[in-house]
Amino acid sequence: MGGVLLYKRRIYISKECPFKGFIMQFIHNSPTISHARYERTLRRAKNNFFFVGMKTNIKNYMMQCDIYQREKVENTRPSGLL
Ligand SMILES: [Zn+2]
Numbered sequence: 001m002g003g004v005l006l007y008k009r010r011i012y013i014s015k016e017c018p019f020k021g022f023i024m025q026f027i028h029n030s031p032t033i034s035h036a037r038y039e040r041t042l043r044r045a046k047n048n049f050f051f052v053g054m055k056t057n058i059k060n061y062m063m064q065c066d067i068y069q070r071e072k073v074e075n076t077r078p079s080g081l082l
Contacts, residue, residue: 011049038062
């Protein structure tokens with residue numbers, strides 16, 4: 001597989017890896033982890049993968065996720081103002 005190899009028992013993702021988008025989806029949104037928040041997504045990424053610019057990549061990916069953006073707004077909406 002081009003751009004994918006093992007590094008310290010984690011999967012190393014190169015900058016040009018064509019699977020990057022797929023991996024982002026896997027760590028941020030999969031059946032067991034539905035649109036995780038940034039911290040959780042990052043932890044999951046660190047546990048399984050190693051790639052350059054991980055934080056930036058995750059941030060950018062999550063900024064493009066409509067569902068996450070919507071949930072974030074709902075979760076951070078001040079409560080007790082009804
Ligand atoms: Zn999402």
